[in-house]
Amino acid sequence: MLRDIARAKIELMTYGMNVSETARKTIEGNEKRPLTLADYASTSGISMVLEKNIWVNAPIKDYNPNFVGKTPYTLDFRNGRFFVSSNGIEFEAKPVPVPSYHNGKAQSGEPYRNLAITHTDRVRISPIEGCAIACQFCDLPYEFRYRKKHVTDLVESIRTALSDPIQPAKHVLISGGTPKPEDYRYENEVYRAVASAFPKIDVDVMMVPMPNLLDIQRLKDTGIHGLSINLELYNQDIARRIMHSKWKASRERYLDFIQEAIPIFGEGNVRSLLMVGIEPLEDTLKGVEALAERGCDPVLSPFRPDPSTPMRNEKPPRVDFLVEAYEKAKEIVDKYKGVKLGPRCIPCMHNTLTFPDNSGSYRYS
Ligand code: SF4
Structure with missing residues (x-):
């Protein structure tokens, strides 16, 4: 059974928190x-590390007025320390500051904020702004027009993030939006440029395995450390409705791609995110099993309705639903040697149903 701080993390993700003056x-x-x-959508709150090395991204009303209403949780600061309190119980928290480079600019004049964002200890770049496709839970296609960013700006922004004096990044994620087919070459050029500029830093790629976009062996040879190939939803009727283009790419294609990637990238270096709370739990758990039996780490990400998306008025999943999802998914992955609920990086667990354990499989970068 999940207790104390672990349950508090799930409640914080669900209800959000107030922030005292x-x-x-x-x-x-x-x-x-x-x-x-x-x-x-899933990083809209304040990231914090709680006791027992539990990381959480807690939504706040400023950015999620669509569902953060009356919450029992408040972040407070007293005697030089931060605390999260709820109904008379309180525990220490350390909010992660926004890095100092966030309002700076690259040499080209492009604001760093358009290029790189640090979450806890990882800097994420999105070579494509916006997305060639539109999933209804994701803010990118609804907030940004499609464009490519300059490769040199992206590399410069990562260099700046790695040496930030307040919150230096330790590893890199290159994520979506998904490029148009005519920009597949550009996307791969970014992968190559980043991996070769930072050979000592882990660089992961999170991307849709569209035909002819990702070449598994070439990515490995380029120096990419790990892959995140996100199924998002397992139920095909719901997937067709909510993420039509990803659904068209076919669930089987995702799973075949993942299976092919495991022996090349190795245990713990291929993960796939499943969103929890949009489809029935039994479907999510089927997804967990399909991934785990291929040797892939499932990552459970609670659905957080983003105000700019068509799903803004949906409710986030209930706490008990998330607890059950975590416990049943853990039972499944425990059957498979070498598989864990991801991500393996402890600070990157902040928006997922994952908790550090004593297995030695989870780490700091
Ligand atoms: S493919 Fe990825 S970036 Fe594009 S809309 Fe879907 S979730 Fe967002």
């Missing part, structure tokens, strides 16, 4: 730093 002013500091860059 003192906590707000302390996080903002004299420089008036934002509380969060709120750049993506």
